[in-house]
Amino acid sequence: MSLLHLENISRVFGKLVALQNVALEMNEGELYSVIGPNGAGKTTLFNLISGFFPASTGEIWFDGVQVNKFTPERRVALGLVRTFQITEIFPELSVFENIRIGVEAQMGCSAHPWPGRKLLQQINRRVEELLKITSLEAQADRTVSELAHGDQRVVEVTMALSRKPKLLLLDEPTAGMGRAETHHMVNIIRVLHEQQKISILFIEHDMDIVFGLAHRITVLNYGQVLATGTPKEIAANPRVQAAYLGEAA
Template identity: 35%
Template sequence: MSTPVPSASPSPTAVRGSRLQIEGLGLQIGGATILKDVALDIAAGSLVGVIGPNGAGKTTLFNVVSGLLRPTEGRVLLDGDDITTAGVPARARAGLGRTFQTSSLFPRLSVLENVRLAAQVSLGGSTSLLRFPRRGDAATALALEKLEAVGLSHKSDAAAGDISHGDKRKLEIAVLLATEVSIVLLDEPMAGVGSGDVAGLVQNIRDLHQEKGCTVLMVEHHIDVLMGLVDKVAVMYFGTIIAYDTPERVMADPTVQSAYLGTGAA
């Protein structure tokens, strides 16, 4: 098992991470219980992994936290503010960003334009796709800086839909780096990524966490990658949290070994 990488102290100009509290969260759909009494307290600036068998409720939890689904019970708090009933735009304005299992990029726009759009919004500019800033302005400079950080500056003019899956994941990180996020939900960032791209993507996630000082909550099936990256691990099983501790303690937990690791689930 890999040793967790200690988090570097964020720079003075980094975005301060937000504390995320999930209290007694429950979700029922069509009479079926999807989430039940989920409770997590994620410290500001921490990097937390979420694991569990397929169908355990990981993506559903992300959907509730990001505002795509409304819980039937419980609360979600961001820095102490109750955002349980807030919509997706309001949560984004509060500093919550997310990536999805499938890409949410603008495929017909260039790699640079995808990041530049995020940068211009972050700098207080227009959200219109028809009003991109000129090359050489502050938004473009910021976008180019973030593309350089994730190793995609040489593909800045390529259409986002034409680059590899691994590069799309890197581009999503660059978009987040260009925004004012204080907490990020990464939903299976390594899914479909070739082995040659994993190390670079792991470094991109470290940079996102350390450079901006933001809180990162990450669902990932690649256990070896996850354990070498996070501070704590939350284990989901049948819609609830059965363990939340350091990677070493979670891996040694008999309940986790029996319910998850012993099942051979991906």
């Protein structure tokens, strides 16, 4: 079944056409990558899908529901979750405290400002479970601002995970990382996909990662879809070679 369906999506910023007539169809269970040169419109596409900005034209369907007019939070509640940037996380709080905020939001705890002991135990258990999934247990008590860049990005992903995504959007999850951190993040992505059964749509510039992880790829160029296909089809596509892969590889 189609999990994400984008039809005729456009977005203009003043005179700049950032996206034009973009269509994308993603199935449940897919690991799907959006690639393309700098400024191609990839992040803008994520902003539209997650509800950060409205689309200028087009339809966004998630899990059978048209979500164009939904706020970001309402989309999160449906399971459409993007990574929370480090700026949306509390850097002075510990890793554990940050993830607890995500879990409480997911459990609707703002309605219970003083959760009873049972609920507190349930919340703490869930936080521990999440930290285990993303291998952050050893960092639980550390202040987020003191973590290495790679671990901060893992906190962002764990925060997103706390919102129980059906579809997780990751914008350049390995950007600025060294080899070991990149390898660790790729492993986490695999765990989320294979063990947690989360569908994942990710933007990535590192072609080894894209071709190693993605089932299907959409290439954006100047705001338009240049090609969509399997890694094999994309690698063999002469238009993609000319516009992007030639320089990226």
